[in-house]
Amino acid sequence: MKKIETSILPVMMPRRIRPTNKFRLKAWHGIILVMLAIVTTVPAFAAEEPARASILDVLFRWMPLLLEGFVFNVIISIIAMAIGTITGAALGLGQISLNGSVRKFAWITTQFFRNAPWLVLLFFAMFLLPFEIRIGDFTIPLPDWVKAIIGLSLPVMANVSEIVRGGVSSLPSGQWEAAESLAFSRTQVLWRIILPQCVKRMLPPWMNLYSILTMATVLASIVGVSEMMTLTGQALAAEGGRSDLLMPFYSFVLLMFFIYCYPIARWTVRLEKKFAVIN
Structure with missing residues (x-):
């Protein structure tokens, strides 16, 4: 009886996939940007006239009012995000509805407001809504600030709709099939099985959208809402239009938004790493 010789065949190991996005936000990035904002104000301090009040004195005098305007920006962003999230979640669920008419209406509404300029929607809400x-x-x-909230919540609604639709669609079909085999209704499958798993996937883009919305609240200054940019313009006008105050004042506005939005960006990166999905 002949002995059958066996040979070991070479096995090709899977290629190691390297992450394509190597750039990550670090804490020192924020320090550099803060230092850059401070450095840009140096020429303004050097150009100030000794007879006038110093730039720091003027800035400190108006700082409480500017901070009050910034708080109003944050309030607008929070309320607009809440309204946009609730309506957008309903619209996103409409995009995956089994009813063809509901699905088509939700898709058209989402695409319309998602691809419309934010400033145009803001003017639409300001001038077409009644007083x-x-x-x-x-x-x-x-009032004007309520109309501004409505105008800003429209694009947020459309983007949240896409986040919800994408989060639900990203789950494998086996989740639906397993739930249906256990005689769950579609509503039970959505609220008890699908949506709880989607929260981790939807949270990072939702937070990124909130940062974008917060920075977009300065658009309300164009339509007369008394937020930080509007109050900054009024403070500069009250100081007689001093050109040496432009850079420090607007650098302060930039710095406040950076201090508020940068931690959100860092937290978003951490959540992306924590909730990373490997298919």
Whole structure:
């Protein structure tokens, strides 16, 4: 009986996949940007006239008012994000609806507001919405800041809709099939199985969208809302239009938004690493 010789065949090892995105936000990036904002104000300090009040004195005098305007920016962003998230989640679920009419309406609405300029939507809300709404004997006023919130929540709604649709679509189909085999209804599958798993995938882009919205709240200054940029312009006008104040004041505005948005960006990067999905 002949002995069958066996040979070991070479096995090709899988190629190691290197991450394509090597750039990550680090803490020293923020320090460099802060130092850059400070350095840009040096020429303005050097050009100030001794007879006038110093730039620091003027900036410190107006700082409480500017900070109050920045808080208003944050409030606008939080409310607009809340409204956009609720309506966008409903619109995103409409995009995966089994009803063809609902799915088509949700898709058209999402694409329209997602691809429309934010400033145009803001003007749309400011000039086409009424100044007040009367319901019987009750009158509900709509001030400019409320219209600004509505105008900014429209593109947020569309982007959240895409985040929800993408998060649900990213889950493998086996999740749906396993749930259906256990006689779960579609509503039960969504709320108990699919959406809880999607939260981890949707949270980083949702936070990134909030940062973009916060920076976009300065657009409300164009339509007369008294936020930080509007108050900065009024403070400069009250100081007689001094050109040496332009750089320090607007650098302070830039610095405040950076201090608020940069930690959100860092937290988003951490969540992306923590909730990384390997298919």
